[in-house]
Amino acid sequence: MARMTRRIVLAAPIEGAPKRADFRLEETALPDALREGQALVRTLYASADPGTRSRLSAGASYAPPLKPGETIDGFCVGEVTESANPRFAPGDLVALGGGWAEHVLFSGRGYMQKIPHRRVPLSAWIGALGVPGMTAWFGLKRVAEMKPGARVLVTSAAGPVGATAGQVAKAWGAERVVGVAGGAEKCAWLRDVGFDAAIDYKAEADLGAALKAASPEGYDIVFDNVGPAMLDAAIPLTRMNARVVISGQVADYNTPAGAAPGLHTTRYFIANRLRMEGLVVFDDLRGFAEAQDALCALIESGAVQTREVRSAGLESLPNAFIGLFNGQDFGRRIAAIGAEP
Amino acid sequence: MARMTRRIVLAAPIEGAPKRADFRLEETALPDALREGQALVRTLYASADPGTRSRLSAGASYAPPLKPGETIDGFCVGEVTESANPRFAPGDLVALGGGWAEHVLFSGRGYMQKIPHRRVPLSAWIGALGVPGMTAWFGLKRVAEMKPGARVLVTSAAGPVGATAGQVAKAWGAERVVGVAGGAEKCAWLRDVGFDAAIDYKAEADLGAALKAASPEGYDIVFDNVGPAMLDAAIPLTRMNARVVISGQVADYNTPAGAAPGLHTTRYFIANRLRMEGLVVFDDLRGFAEAQDALCALIESGAVQTREVRSAGLESLPNAFIGLFNGQDFGRRIAAIGAEP
Incomplete structure (x- = not known):
């Protein structure tokens, strides 16, 4: 019996301002076993990002457009639950570009970083430290x-x-x-x-x-x-x-x-x-750790303050995204998806 | 009895495409004696430059506008005829931003460079080498x-x-x-x-x-x-x-x-x-001599070819300038003003 997870996908290419019907919640199967390099991540927090908008239209000219049925982009904080990647172990807290999904299968390539401490709230790692x-x-x-x-x-x-x-x-x-x-x-x-x-x-x-x-x-x-x-x-x-x-x-x-x-x-x-x-x-990825250390100190000292608009559950992400473009609220849009360990 | 020279000045701030009536030829007096640092230059060639256009309108926002009665900008090749500047001697050939005038009084400050040789036509020093x-x-x-x-x-x-x-x-x-x-x-x-x-x-x-x-x-x-x-x-x-x-x-x-x-x-x-x-x-002024040497070699070898549209006399400059904007001819607009020594 396949293990299932839920994710939000693009229903159809968007024209103009995004609306609820552009998004579809669906169940998909997770693999029974991981291939070398992969890691399975349980999502704790996911973000709605304005930059994602440019990938949701057909013929979007500056980044490859998402196809209908593909998971919507978003950054995630998660917990590694299984790993076939020597850099990550079960229990590790990580930040990655996993998309709007309750579980993310990390391929082994691209951006996924370990969260080194819990001195600031975990969601900061896809906000001010992300x-x-x-x-x-x-x-x-x-x-x-x-x-x-x-x-x-x-x-x-x-x-x-x-x-x-x-x-x-x-x-x-x-x-x-x-x-x-x-x-x-x-x-x-x-x-x-x-x-x-x-x-x-x-x-x-x-x-x-x-x-x-x-x-x-x-x-x-x-x-x-x-x-x-x-x-x-x-x-x-x-x-x-x-x-x-x-x-x-x-x-x-x-x-x-x-x-x-x-x-x-x-x-x-x-x-x-x-x-x-x-x-x-991402061109600056090699400098992230040093920058995150310095910025974390500024957050702890109060020199840098952050603001979050937090919603609950995967289903809340489309509305959080739509809200980015009507200007009524402000701050990082974060959906709390899984319980913190 | 004052020594006189001729120059072309802005008649009134220009709107839209420049026209003949925007320019006025006038006689002005040259000083009897030079102050320290000054040099008097007899113009051999002067240029009509598209960049000048931005200074001929009132309220031009990106460079200080010329006032009516001021000499129109242009680059000149000339011969130093008198000098109170240790860097220049009578007989020196020079390139400078002297404007549309038969004689230019160099203040001692700003751009004026000696032309080091005559391997290429002198007018190149306000063209491909200028x-x-x-x-x-x-x-x-x-x-x-x-x-x-x-x-x-x-x-x-x-x-x-x-x-x-x-x-x-x-x-x-x-x-x-x-x-x-x-x-x-x-x-x-x-x-x-x-x-x-x-x-x-x-x-x-x-x-x-x-x-x-x-x-x-x-x-x-x-x-x-x-x-x-x-x-x-x-x-x-x-x-x-x-x-x-x-x-x-x-x-x-x-x-x-x-x-x-x-x-x-x-x-x-x-x-x-x-x-x-x-x-x-002009931010690169210190590199001009080296660049001019290298570019001069490219001109002599034929790797860089130049094209001039040449007219005769100070009076020809307004039409040369107007012609820059109707696109009918092309190449560096040069007026021959004084005889080469």
């Missing part, structure tokens, strides 16, 4: 080459990447950290956690003027998670040799190619010697 | 960090920057160099001088498809002189870790901010780890 936090860290460190005294602008600043980026920048000696977010509640939270200024873009008739007022001497770093409209407001305010980090382009994800507003400020790249660069944080 | 050629050189070398085997796309490829960039890339071992230009004549010339393929964007219904056909494996370097519409066709074809060099954005110069098409392909920056960076070549 891909969002590492994206913030290496976006600032490797791509922006941030130096103390920098003036830093972060868009989508109340999200897990942006909030970590802004607080880490402060911890590294930024002269000024300004966040852009949608809504008064998000902005109040950003100020609470140490942003020097927070701008509610929905309340500003002239975003450029608000950005300028928040940092009259301009910006050395623009850490962007949104897209061209936000960049167009920020780029004219960049200082010489500024860096623009393209971490996410969430404004684009639900929009057909070409329909979103474009970037009109490329001319500034010349006079201001701007460099704009995208990152995929 | 700012256009140095922009091509350092755009490829410092910004794009070009390596042998690279696949290179150059836009506005028949212009002095683009033509030099493409030919230098070939000389440095590019696997494939593709140029985009407007018109069959320009494309024929590009193929003549060694581009592997030349695409007439005016004749292509689907520029992206033409770019893909010209280099099916994509592009490691996009050397752009045009602007977002061209970039949007090229960016989806970039290879992993590709570099986009923003050397000029000529499509923008005659267009009010925001009216030109925007860049819609910022999402590719993430998955392809793109880096887009602008350059102002």
Whole structure:
């Protein structure tokens, strides 16, 4: 009798904003025995990630699209229950990109890391210590080459990447950290956690003027998670040799190619010697352990605060994902799926 | 009795495409005696540069605008006739950013370099060996960090920057160099001088498809002189870790901010780890002499060919400049102003 598990798959390629019917819960069989290198992981927590959106449309042009019937992407914290991989043993706590499933069969290749301690809540390993936090860290460190005294602008600043980026920048000696977010509640939270200024873009008739007022001497770093409209407001305010980090382009994800507003400020790249660069944080995998140690210390000291929106059960993930795009809540979307050991 | 010279000044800030009435020829007095550091230069050749356009409109946002009555920017080859500067002596041949004038008073500061030999025509020192050629050189070398085997796309490829960039890339071992230009004549010339393929964007219904056909494996370097519409066709074809060099954005110069098409392909920056960076070549001034030596050898060997559109007299410069934007001719616009010694 086959062992069964449950997972959530793509029902059909998505157009526009995601909706509940785009997702389907199904039962699938787990293998009776593991092949060499494999490990079986029981999921404790799984995340809903905005970056997943780009893989859910047919012909999505920048990452291979998911096919109907494939498990939806998501990061997981789990417990190894069986292992045919010498790096992992039953009982190990791990973080991996396992997807929306109650059990994940790790192939032996790709990202799965052991969680070395329980000094912070386990779900942090798919939040501030996971891909969002590492994206913030290496976006600032490797791509922006941030130096103390920098003036830093972060868009989508109340999200897990942006909030970590802004607080880490402060911890590294930024002269000024300004966040852009949608809504008064998000902005109040950003100020609470140490942003020097927070701008509610929905309340500003002239975003450029608000950005300028928040940092009259301009910006050395623009850490962007949104897209061209936000960049167009920020780029004219960049200082010489500024860096623009393209971490996410969430404004684009639900929009057909070409329909979103474009970037009109490329001319500034010349006079201001701007460099704009995208990152995929798995390029920095070898630096994760050291970065996680340092960031964990910042979390323990309170210098970096995190916010989670937690839901219960695998079935809660589609709505958590849909909620990412309506902007009503904010923080890392985590579903608690299995009991912690 | 004051010594007089002639120069061309901005009559009034320009809107849209430049026209003859935007420029005014006037006589001005030269000083009777030079102050320490100054040198007086008799202009032999002066250039009309597309980059100048951005300074001729009121409120031009990316470089300080010229005021009415100020001399129009341009590069000059000249002969030093008087000097109170220990670095220059009467009889020296020099290249500098002197503007459209029959005599230029060099202040002692900023860019003026001695021309070390006459192995190539003097006008090359404000062409392939001047700012256009140095922009091509350092755009490829410092910004794009070009390596042998690279696949290179150059836009506005028949212009002095683009033509030099493409030919230098070939000389440095590019696997494939593709140029985009407007018109069959320009494309024929590009193929003549060694581009592997030349695409007439005016004749292509689907520029992206033409770019893909010209280099099916994509592009490691996009050397752009045009602007977002061209970039949007090229960016989806970039290879992993590709570099986009923003050397000029000529499509923008005659267009009010925001009216030109925007860049819609910022999402590719993430998955392809793109880096887009602008350059102002004066940052590389210390490397000019070495680069000019190497580029001069490429010109002498025929590996880099140049094309000039030459006119006679200071008065010819406004029309030469206007002609830059109607795309009917191509090559470096040079006015011969004084006789070579």
